[in-house]
Amino acid sequence: MKLDSFRVTNFRSVEDSGEITLKDLVCLVGKNEAGKTALLNALGGLNPHPATPLAYDKERDYPRRHLNDYAARHPESQGEAVVVTSSWTLSPAEVRLFTDELGPGCLNSNSVVIWRRYGDEACQFKVNLDYGAIIEHLMEAHGLDEAERAPLADATTTDEVRKALDALPERSAAQQALLDRIKAMPGKNAIGFAGGLLRSLMPQFMYFSYYDRMAGQIRVDDIVRNGDAPYHQPGHPHSNTKLDVGERVFLDFLEFAGTSVEEIKASTTYESLNAKCEAASNAITDQLQEYWTQNAFLELEVRVTKAEAGDPAPFNTGVIARARVRNTLHRVSVPFSERSAGFIWFFSFLVKFAQVSKRGGNLILLLDEPGLTLHGKAQADLLRYFDDRLVPKHQVIFSTHSPFMVPPDDLTLSRVVEDQVEMRRPGVWTTKGTKVRDDVLATDPDTLFPLQAALGYDVTQTLFIGKHTLLVEGPGDILFLKALSAQLKRRRRTELDRRWTICPAGGLDKIQSFVSLFKGANLHLAVMSDRAQGDKRKLEQLRAAAAIPESRIMNYPDVLGLPEGDVEDIFDPETYLGIVNGAFELKGRSSLTLAKLDKEAPGPGRLVKRMETLFRILPPSTPEFDHFSPADWLIRNPGFLDGDGPGVAATLDNAEKVIKAINAALSP
Structure with missing residues (x-):
């Protein structure tokens, strides 16, 4: 069964979240106190995993401001309040x-609706x-x-x-x-048969939070089990109490090692016990080195030894299992608990889900603020771990307010979470509760910040990680080159090589700064720039810097055989006029023609400069000419270049000359 969507109602800050659509991986983005944890807790209570037994409590969880009106809002004839309604395939x-x-x-359909109310012993369904x-x-x-x-x-x-x-x-x-x-x-x-079958097929929800960190050591002597519920036996300072989260994660690690506290207690030889601990240490270390790129010189060691009398209680008697982290570069090891908070959380997360994978089971993973203490690069590693290890086996829903945890290559995986408030009259505010939307158009700019930052970070990173980077002057160049390349591809002519990452540098005078920024990044750089009569000195300075081989410093007029020119000079003038008419919605008498252009701004000369002159004589209501709008219009109207007229043919011939020159710059 695959969870397609869910809706939370009547739960803490969530009066009605609206329908939340899902994919294999979904990120709930919102600022603190927006209601992200409430959403995950509510969903987790639909069919909780025994390890994370989330449950609904009316007095604790029903929206407090409406609690006294519960009976009126949910009369007995309608049953208890619904907390979660979900759709499955x-x-x-x-x-x-x-x-x-x-x-x-x-x-009649392979779609199923499953819901749960306050007081329900199990979820309800409709098939x-x-x-x-x-x-x-x-x-x-x-x-x-x-x-x-x-x-x-x-x-x-x-x-x-x-x-x-x-x-x-x-x-x-x-x-x-x-x-x-x-x-x-x-x-x-x-x-009844359908319900029983559905309940057997339905995945369980496992909830994991930022606070689930592995303890650095445990005293194994006093740990006993009652089924799957380990606890401290009498004689321990916390006797007859359940193990805390950190201790349970340590038990997960021992189980991942192929051993248990019971086996440790019964062990009669050191070597057999040590071999299992080393095997688990090596397995986790391999994952650690693959996904913890902050430090490649760390190894984990787990030791089971007799307690030392001088250690703090209760670790001064009995048998103690300890985790240590060794730095192979500095040749020193320290207790696990003395590593950074981010490292402890990341390692605990690897242990927890290595054990989840080992046990198997039909699970949906709910991750609350994962990687909160991690550096931005480590958060990117965590996203990679999600893609590599979790998503192939489980649906994953996680919450965050960090821009580095927003999947940057697909913002459609993000759902915006807001606690919406409104002012009904001056000075009187009220809340609509937590709302979720997937159109990433939140009303609160603070809520949108992680998405904006993630997108901006990804764009910035693209400048550095593109192995073959083509620097152009502005975003209009990118759109024109993409549109022309697509048209050439449709005609089975030379298209722009897909290895190129095109970066707008902001003008010829700024390209030198970009080159300096790229220096040392081991990238293959090339330049395709405009060139006006006064740009000769700038080009000479760029060539003199020798940061880019001279053969890769190109400009449109040199390729096209013109004294000066911009990307727009690829176009036949009449074809470009058609694009401008479309972009600025110039019709009738306002429509631009080749005759008007030749009369008011005769050539030769740069086409954009002639166009700027022509626009000055148009009625005042005409929008001001800019370089970007025609490029934007063409990328949204690619069919404009589908014809076979002489203007389109000349344009595509020029475009192919430019693209062949750019592709040639891929050669060493």
Whole structure:
């Protein structure tokens, strides 16, 4: 079953979140106190994993400002307040489990709705069954003839079939077999069977928070289990109490090592116990070195030794399991608890989910503010871990307010979380509660900040990580080159090599600064710039700096054989006029023509300068000419270049000359 969407209502700050659509990975973005944790807790309570037993408590969780009005808002006739409503899709294999029992066509849809209220012992569901098809299948499977079917003619559900068969004074063997089969179903009906099957198929929700950090050491002697609930036995300072989160994570690590506190207690040889601890240490260290790029010289060591009398209680007696971190560069090890908060959290996270993967199970992972104490680069490593290790096996929903935890390559994975407030009248504010939206158009700029920062960071990083970077003057150059390359590709002509990352430098005079910024980054740089009559000195300075080979410092007029020029001079003048008319919505008498251009701004000369002159004689209501708008219009209207007229042909010939020159700069 795959979770498609969910909606939270009547839970803490969330009166009605609105529908929250999901993918394999979804990021809930919002500032502190927006309600992100409430959303995850509510969802986690739908079908919680035993390790994270989230539950709904009306007095604690129902929106406090409405608690006294609960009975009026949710009368007994309507039942308790709903906390979560969710929509799921059954996989083809899961659909077959239904059809194997209830017959082909038993489901009108492979979509299922599951919800849970306050006080519910288990989640409730709605599945769209086709009772007609089910009844027909069951009668056919048991070989009922026409006479045996007659008493069931008016039955529209399996309940009615069962009651009709029970009411018969005598039943044939086929009728009795059908009755027995229906009675053997959970609830003695098809919907009961469907519910039991759904509950067995439904994933459990495992919740993991920022606070779940592994303890650095535990005293194994006093840890006992009651089923899956370990606790401290009498004699420990915290006797008869459950283990805290950090101790439970340490037990997860021991289990990942293939051992347990019980095995440690029973162990009679040091070597066998040490071998298992070393094996687990090596496995976690391998993951640590792959995903913790902050320091490549760290190794984890786990030791199980007798306590020393001088250590603080309770670690001064018995058998102690300790975790230490060794720095192979400095050749020193320190207790696990003395590492940075970020490292402790990251390692604890690896342990927890290495063990989750080892145990398997049908899980959806809810991660509350993961990586909060990590450096921005380490947070990017954590996102990579999500993609590599978690998403292939589990749906992952996590919350954050860090721009480095927002997936930058796909902002559609983000959902904006806001605690919306409104001023009903001057000085009187009220809240609408936590709302979630997926159009990333939050009303609060503070909420949007992580998304804006993530996008800006990704754009900035692109400048550094593009192995082959082409510096151009502005964003208009990028759009024009992309649009022209796409048109050439459609015609099976030379397109811009996809290895290029195009970066707008902001003008020829700023390219030198960008080159200095790139220096030492081991990138393959090239320049395609405009050139006016006064730019000769700037180009000479750029070449003299020798940061980029001279063969890779190009400009449009040199490639096109012009005395000066910009990216716009790739275009045939009449073709460019058509683009400008479209971009500025110039129609009728205001429409620009080649005759007007030749009259008011005769050539030769740079096309954009001639266009600026032409715009000065247009009516005052005409928008001011700018370089970007025509490029933006063309990228949104690529069909403009589909024709075969002489203007388009000349334009594409020029574009191919420029693109071939750029691609040639890929050579060493």
